[in-house]
Amino acid sequence: MLTTAYVPGAPNWLDLGSPDTEASIAFYSAVLGWDHQSAGPQAGGYGFFLYDGKVVAGLGPLAEDGASPSWTVYFHSPDADATARAVQDAGGSVRVNPADVFTYGRMAAFTDPTGADFAVWQPGDTNGLELVAAPHTLCRVELYTTDAPAAKAFYRSVFAWESTDLEMGPGLTYTVLYPSGTGQDAAHGGLMQLPQANLDAGATAEWHPYFEVRDCESTVAQAGEAGAIVLIPPMDVPGMGRMAMFLDPHGAAFAIIDSHSPNQ
Numbered sequence: 001m002l003t004t005a006y007v008p009g010a011p012n013w014l015d016l017g018s019p020d021t022e023a024s025i026a027f028y029s030a031v032l033g034w035d036h037q038s039a040g041p042q043a044g045g046y047g048f049f050l051y052d053g054k055v056v057a058g059l060g061p062l063a064e065d066g067a068s069p070s071w072t073v074y075f076h077s078p079d080a081d082a083t084a085r086a087v088q089d090a091g092g093s094v095r096v097n098p099a100d101v102f103t104y105g106r107m108a109a110f111t112d113p114t115g116a117d118f119a120v121w122q123p124g125d126t127n128g129l130e131l132v133a134a135p136h137t138l139c140r141v142e143l144y145t146t147d148a149p150a151a152k153a154f155y156r157s158v159f160a161w162e163s164t165d166l167e168m169g170p171g172l173t174y175t176v177l178y179p180s181g182t183g184q185d186a187a188h189g190g191l192m193q194l195p196q197a198n199l200d201a202g203a204t205a206e207w208h209p210y211f212e213v214r215d216c217e218s219t220v221a222q223a224g225e226a227g228a229i230v231l232i233p234p235m236d237v238p239g240m241g242r243m244a245m246f247l248d249p250h251g252a253a254f255a256i257i258d259s260h261s262p263n264q
Contacts, residue, residue, distance in 0.1 A: 009159035012128030013074035015058030054130035069250035077120035116205035
């Protein structure tokens with residue numbers, strides 16, 4: 001379970017790159033009840049999504065050439081420069097070199113060997129998100145990958161993550177991920193091989209954020225009315241909750257889950 005007592009390797013930040021930040025503010029306000037606060041004129045259009053007055057995500061315009069609208073998951077790093085070296089040693093690539101973000105912290109962005117983008121946040125004045133694992137906030141992250149064994153080896157090398165494989169059905173394995181030395185109670189998400197049908201259809205490796213909701217069906221209805229495309233309609237996932245997955249109006253993928261569904 002995510003907490004704001006961030007340890008190395010745990011997700012500690014999340015932001016959305018959008019081609020139209022005002023439209024994204026309107027969408028996520030309608031679906032998740034978020035407010036928005038600008039980071040100021042010096043921040044290049046970056047700002048924060050808030051729920052109950054606490055920061056739950058970031059939002060900014062697309063900054064990289066050729067970038068597509070997407071959510072980026074950041075993992076806690078005590079040393080972003082050392083993590084960058086570890087990423088390269090393990091076969092990944094550096095998209096954005098480590099750099100200070102004023103006095104808030106230090107960040108870097110990477111691509112893993114299977115093509116999934118992610119980032120790290122080395123805390124300075126800002127430790128990370130102020131609220132997680134509560135309704136309307138980030139509760140888990142999942143990697144859908146083109147090569148599960150390669151991805152597991154890479155992230156184990158970079159973050160020393162520990163993992164447990166769960167058999168979800170014939171030929172279907174879900175890998176639970178948790179920071180080194182913590183155990184499954186501190187699991188921050190999972191990793192899953194993309195099915196062959198998805199690969200044949202052109203699916204690529206991606207990290208997806210999951211947001212906790214109080215009612216999966218009503219949130220799906222709100223998202224649809226606000227312009228989202230439903231990728232996975234509401235479904236029960238044994239031991240996890242009732243979930244659904246979307247593309248927001250600009251094509252950024254995210255999921256929701258009601259982990260307190262009565263069916264669990």
